[in-house]
Amino acid sequence: SQQGEEDPQALSIQEGENxxxxxSYKTSINNLQWYRQNSxxxxxxxxxxxxxxxxxxxxxxxxxxDTSKKSSSLLITASRAADTASYFCATAGAFQGAQKLVxxxxxxLTINP
Amino acid sequence: DTEVTQTPKHLVxxxxxxxxxxxxxxxxxxxxxxxxxKAKKPPELxxxxxxxxxxxxxxxxxxxxxxxxxxxLLNLHLxxxxxxxxxxxxxxSSQAMTWPGELFFGEGSxxxxx
Numbered sequence: 001s002q003q004g005e006e007d008p009q010a011l012s013i014q015e016g017e018n019x020x021x022x023x024s025y026k027t028s029i030n031n032l033q034w035y036r037q038n039s040x041x042x043x044x045x046x047x048x049x050x051x052x053x054x055x056x057x058x059x060x061x062x063x064x065x066d067t068s069k070k071s072s073s074l075l076i077t078a079s080r081a082a083d084t085a086s087y088f089c090a091t092a093g094a095f096q097g098a099q100k101l102v103x104x105x106x107x108x109l110t111i112n113p
Numbered sequence: 114d115t116e117v118t119q120t121p122k123h124l125v126x127x128x129x130x131x132x133x134x135x136x137x138x139x140x141x142x143x144x145x146x147x148x149x150x151k152a153k154k155p156p157e158l159x160x161x162x163x164x165x166x167x168x169x170x171x172x173x174x175x176x177x178x179x180x181x182x183x184x185x186l187l188n189l190h191l192x193x194x195x196x197x198x199x200x201x202x203x204x205x206s207s208q209a210m211t212w213p214g215e216l217f218f219g220e221g222s223x224x225x226x227x
Contacts (some may be wrong), residue, residue, distance in 0.1 A: 033216075035202065040221075040223070041220055043205075043218040044205070048215060056212050062180055092214075099213065100158060100161070100213070102158070105155055105156075106154075108153075
């Protein structure tokens, strides 16, 4: 892909457990964002972490960024059935001379009640 | 108002038809985007308008023609599409093109080409 990969591709856990998704990217970035997409719907922005930040929290979400390893992780704590969705990381940086937001392959998360 | 509105939600068209997808936002954003998303794949950037000027064209086939009539509206004109163009087309907006911050997405237009 142009930028990154996410793993796992699919994750199925029990309600109440924590879910961790990882994202790797290839080039230098200005910021990295995470989005959620419910099946067949639009994407919803979850959190943005800048390249000079290492960790960020928002409610039950915790994002880390390691620019030396070109990787990020999204942790969802105390998962709920409503968290079932696809999660995408997106990197903002210069690609082929233009500033773009490029999405990773995504992780499909299923929360079992 | 933090909405991006896309119409129609569903569109079925033949390969010889001409149709348009429409997108509207009233958040005062000056960058607007078209993404294409196939099933179980990430969104792929097609076009970006910044201050109503086409800023990025990802070498999309000419059968897709974008238009930005004003800062609130974005159209995607479709002509002579192929069945492989069937996908979810997502419109998004952001405050500015420089180092994209948060993108606000519409719910998408599901296109089926017969």
